């Protein structure tokens with residue numbers, strides 16, 4: 001129960017009847033811009049230029065990510081890659097994009113390895129709740145989809161990439177259906193389509209409120225049944241190159257054994273996902289534990305530019321209470337079917353379906369200007385008036401269509417069908433990332449990328465449901481491109497890393513931070529190499545090895 005907020009709840013209930021009948025407040029384009037500049041985390045000056053690599057002094061990047069791009073490798077100095085695994089295609093990442101790529105390579109006569117630092121399927125894909133966009137409605141079209149996403153992305157989208165996304169929604173939904181994915185449908189067999197923020201008509205297909213989990217379920221089953229060799233608990237810590245600019249493999253850290261595994265591949269597809277667990281500006285996040293920007297760091301050292309990396313999505317409805325759920329997603333779909341966003345005074349202050357960055361900024365403004373609700377655990381938020389959903393759609397609707405949210409809050413004695421829940425923006429999505437072309441090629445020969453690790457498709461503000469589409473469209477597309485133009489096998493060296501290290505030494509002579517980080521800082525987990533096996537790869541026992549700690553992190557450290 002939320003007894004501690006009963007005064008505010010009383011106000012909310014007192015205005016419900018009137019709000020239910022009222023029109024949502026509208027905001028003009030100029031005011032929206034002002035709101036963004038004043039309150040959205042991307043605009044608050046917590047970003048900086050990096051001084052090294054392809055983005056050097058060219059565009060701002062959040063400090064937390066910039067620090068990792070300017071860090072040294074986890075690989076001990078002196079490490080010599082010797083080929084432990086030889087494969088045609090190496091996929092890094094076991095979420096929706098990596099799995100889609102693996103499935104598109106099935107039957108191509110190529111050997112395929114998929115390395116994932118956790119288990120297959122552990123990814124942001126499974127955290128996606130509200131749906132996947134596809135222009136299947138009677139008056140819809142890929143063009144209309146394009147136009148909505150382009151406006152939503154503030155026109156900063158790469159039009160070629162966005163066009164590919166929108167033109168492939170129908171065949172992607174068919175492909176998922178063939179794999180056994182069950183999306184909500186009407187009695188006549190047509191798909192149910194929900195509206196989403198910024199969509200000009202209903203275009204979001206869903207499996208209740210666990211769409212990503214359903215999609216990942218079928219992708220994962222299919223990969224496990226395929227000839228792809230899955231390397232669970234194998235985290236990519238560096239890419240290998242041939243000394244002449246082609247990426248030719250990767251060094252993986254086997255988390256079970258602690259040893260390093262060098263893989264030689266003719267093509268590499270990076271699909272390592274986002275970076276929400278870097279928790280920019282200490283924001284809570286809706287992201288999976290593995291989302292710490294690994295792929296960005298790896299590709300960056302190979303000379304791949306990052307685009308729109310100043311842009312992150314703060315999903316307006318992250319949970320603010322109870323504390324155990326802080327940051328977890330409350331799907332936008334609940335807003336799209338009637339739940340209103342209301343401040344501590346019981347006033348509706350923004351259109352719930354305005355684009356995410358503007359809505360998030362409006363919520364942050366309410367809290368900053370003391371019109372939010374303070375929780376006993378020192379957070380603050382505004383109300384999402386969820387009981388309105390049943391009022392509008394009939395009793396039992398919320399429970400039937402959004403069982404995930406009901407189940408999650410029930411554990412804390414909160415029934416969202418009967419009482420509002422407290423929300424605050426949560427770090428949800430990395431809008432920018434590795435620059436790719438429409439076949440998923442990066443700027444480094446031999447290296448492709450797909451999914452959240454890439455940038456350009458969504459501009460600087462992604463619309464709901466376009467990421468589940470992105471991973472399935474571009475994961476498969478990258479795989480098709482790899483098949484068409486598979487490079488020859490080339491030697492594995494650390495030439496690019498060595499050059500990067502030289503540059504790093506010039507700019508930061510005393511750099512001690514290592515990346516990729518692999519896990520959120522607050523877990524205290526770090527790369528621990530099995531000393532004996534690693535030594536075999538070294539010319540001499542290097543300093544970095546002797547510095548490796550075998551102690552668990554000190555829980556009392558300040």
Ligand code: MEZ
Pocket residue numbers: 128129130131132329330331332333463464465466467468
């Ligand atoms: O694409 C998303 O981010 C999504 C579907 C989120 C949600 O609110 O459910």
